[in-house]
Amino acid sequence: MHELVGALRTYAWGSRTALAQLCGRPVPSAHPEAELWFGAHPADPAHVRGLDGVTTSLLELVAGDPDRELGAAAPAFDGKLPFLLKILAAEEPLSLQAHPSAAQARSGFEQENRAKVPLDSPMRNYRDDNHKPELVVALERFEALAGFRDPRRTVELLRALQVPQLGWYADLLAAQPDSAGLRTLFTTWITLPHGVLSALLPAVLDGCVRYLSGKGSREFAAEARTALELAEAYPGDAGVLAALLLNRLTLEPGQGLFLAAGNLHAYLRGLGVEIMANSDNVLRGGLTPKHVDVPELLRVLDFEPIDLPVILPEPAGDGSVRYRTPAPEFALHRFDLAAGSGQVPLHDGPGIVLCTSGVVRLLRDGAELLVTRGGGAWISAADSAIRAQAVDGPAQFFCACVGRTN
Known part of the structure; x- marks a missing residue:
């Protein structure tokens, strides 16, 4: 187990207060802070910090020894960490957008490669060949538009x-x-x-x-x-x-929303934990100055009316609650530890621990690691029998792992 330092992303729709407050930094921040990435996406991987203070990107760490870091998940996901965990802070609405299915992503990525569209081109729709099912869990009240409403309504x-x-x-x-x-x-x-x-x-x-x-x-x-x-x-x-045309949703703290391929959506405002397949493919449909490819958007959109249910956490029997989704790439559990509570066991790796309140102590074979609010920890497949406990008061943390536990 190692400290994991998230990669901060600044977008115009982000907040100058939410992430700074969560991470205990001065408020307001110099720029709108939108997302904190904990993952191994090539666009902005998180970094693992060793006991000697030396940092290595999680992307390089996993690529260097996928069997050790990912275990049984390595062959199933081509030696790559299959999920990306984020904290998202929206002060202003995000663009209307949808994500492709796996088949659509492969096809679109190959087509743009054949057309020699640069990966960093603003006209590019597909930056990788993966789909992007995603789950967001509200830390504070979270507002969103998602899925086409019943046409009669x-x-x-x-x-x-x-x-x-x-x-x-x-x-x-x-x-x-x-x-x-x-x-x-x-x-x-x-x-x-x-x-x-x-x-x-x-x-x-x-x-x-x-x-x-x-x-x-x-x-x-x-x-x-x-x-x-x-x-x-x-x-x-x-x-x-x-x-x-879309459903207007409000998530209260602890409630979740899952979005499958083709669901048109826009997050409006709020702070939440987001987990998704390890992809950055976005087809935009408006509310943005960025590229909108209408024919390609229409190819991936699912226009079937849907009343998207709010996902409520279910007791997992190990001291946590889990958010059930059909995605094979990820599973998300939340632990709420009372002050003075005992140690709770964590799932074996590969996984990421993300602290959202208080301080969490992780223990393994006599070693310990403190994870503070807004911080994370990388749990490799070689790590096992890790336990967690709150330090000096109550604590909350999320544990993301491969979806085999769903």
């Missing part, structure tokens, strides 16, 4: 706004309230000519304002407020219209 929303310019679009969806109708309306909106969009979007936003200021039932208040917030962050963006 969306028709009700569009008509409730009482915007004459929306009438034709509401009728279009009402005439075909299924995945095909959603595909048609979504495609129509994100490809609107600038002149049409510049007239329609302000009318819709005015309708949202009237809806929120009126009297009577306001069952779509969250959706209307979200449209106004998105338009303020991304003025003139067709993604504001597309967001009206």
